[in-house]
Amino acid sequence: MNEILSSLEISFIKGIGNITFKNLILKFKTSENILNTDFNQLKENFGENIANLIVNRDKSLRERALKEYEKALKYNVRIIPFSSENYPKLLKEIPDPPMVLYVKGNLNNLDNSLSVVGTRKYSNYGLYVVNSIVKELAKNGVTIVSGLASGIDTLAHRITLKENGYTIAVLGNGIDIVYPYENKKLYEEISEKGCIISEFPFGTKPSQYTFPNRNRIIAGLTYGTFVIEAPEKSGSLITANYANDYGRLVFTVPANINLSSATGNNLLIKDGAIPITSFEDFKDHLPFLNxxxxxxxxxxxxxxxxxxxxxxxxxxxxxxxxxxxxxxxxxxxxxxxxxxxxxxxxxxxxxxxxxx
Structure with a gap:
């Protein structure tokens, strides 16, 4: 419990971001150790500014952390700090992993995971890809990670559950908020049969700033990202770029050049994404499928x-x-x-x- 509270407390300190926090943990091993380190040692390793932020932090942040922990108990949510052995290993590898994860449900099956993303305004083509290729992925035990957004995300979660597969929804808001609200039943089903994840404190509303952060987690959790259908300017391409930056695989399906909702697919292939035309294609790139x-x-x-x-x-x-x-x-x-x-x-x- 103390490590959770200490991690929350640090996450509430303005001026300490995820990259700095990861480096602090790599140096001092735990959040408790960070908070108990003296000014001079912090200054020597991370500079005077970071040392000041930690040593002279607002003492009310501990009380705020305790209240956050109590909310987690109330909502049946686990808080997993970065230093925990239960923190997803692939997510630990990215440059700016979340300091803590809020988790509702059972977080497992990440050894055979794939992110599936796409546009909110999908075409019949996108629907076909989900109902054929993503369906086969789910039937073959692949964990499907997506963002609970309207459109392709929703289709990917639903087809996975229909096939009795395991799916993870990563939110761009606090874990106590369902967005979009139309997915409330889906949210509840995923929390029972899969897992809901957020890095944001309780009560955090979705915004133009939270969704890109959410996308990096979607990319960071898995071995690869599969873009089903994406226009040229799309959050799905942001997720694909994150995956590429993290050294993960990026997959997409070729699209008709007249299909505006999927112009991003062909752009990704031009940039080196792996083209997928059937479920079998994945077997050449995802060893766990074999x-x-x-x-x-x-x-x-x-x-x-x-x-x-x-x-x-x-x-x-x-x-x-x-x-x-x-x-x-x-x-x-x-x-x-x-x-x-x-x-x-x-x-x-x-x-x-x-x-x-």
Missing amino acids: FKKENFEEVLDLTEEEKFILQVIGSDKVYIDKIIESVDGKFDVFTVLNEMVIKGVLSEEFGFYYRS
């Missing part, structure tokens, strides 16, 4: 050593040194890995192993 846990072990009759290595690798590309370290001499790593490559369970590139 592994189905429910029947894989039965078909291949994996040994305990092979199962252990699959657990170590997960859905990532893992370097051989990490695998050796995890095995810790329990068995001959190279023999087992070679056998798994021969079986077609794993592939290897320059010492990195991943599911085939």
Whole structure:
């Protein structure tokens, strides 16, 4: 609880942004440590201005943090500070991750995640892409992350729930506010079967400033962003740009050049986005789509050593040194890995192993 309160308190200090906060945590490990660090040490590492902001902060901010925490309990919302092990690992990697996340529902399944975004005023083409490709993604266990906005976001959330999939909605406002209000039932269903996320304090209303911040979280949470349909000037392209800046994959579908609601799609492809024409195309770029846990072990009759290595690798590309370290001499790593490559369970590139 103290770490949550300390993180909230720092988030309320005007003048300390997400980039500075991340660097403070990297240096001092926890928000509690930051608040307990003396002026000289803060000044030496982050300058006099930051040191002044922290040491001479308004003492009422602690009371404000406590009230925020009490609201979270009231609304059945978890507050996850950046320093927590439960904070999404991919989101931690971006330059300006939120200091805290407000979470309603179960935050999991991010190892096989994809962001899906698009215009509010979609065409029949956008509807077709959602009902065909996004539907297949959901059926194959991909976590669909979107923004609960009208249009493509809403369609993506709904088709995922319809297919009994897992979806995450990232809000551009406080987690206690439903926007647009027409999505109230969808909000409630996602909070029960998936997860709602916001970085904004309770009561924060949506604005032209909050939505771009929301978009960076959508991009930062996942391995890639799939733009369904976007005009030339679109928030979806902002999300795609964030994904590209973070080194994540950007996907889109080619569009008719006369379709004004999707001119951004073709612009993205010109800039290097991966064109998608069917669900199968994703298998070339998302390794977790090629592994189905429910029947894989039965078909291949994996040994305990092979199962252990699959657990170590997960859905990532893992370097051989990490695998050796995890095995810790329990068995001959190279023999087992070679056998798994021969079986077609794993592939290897320059010492990195991943599911085939």
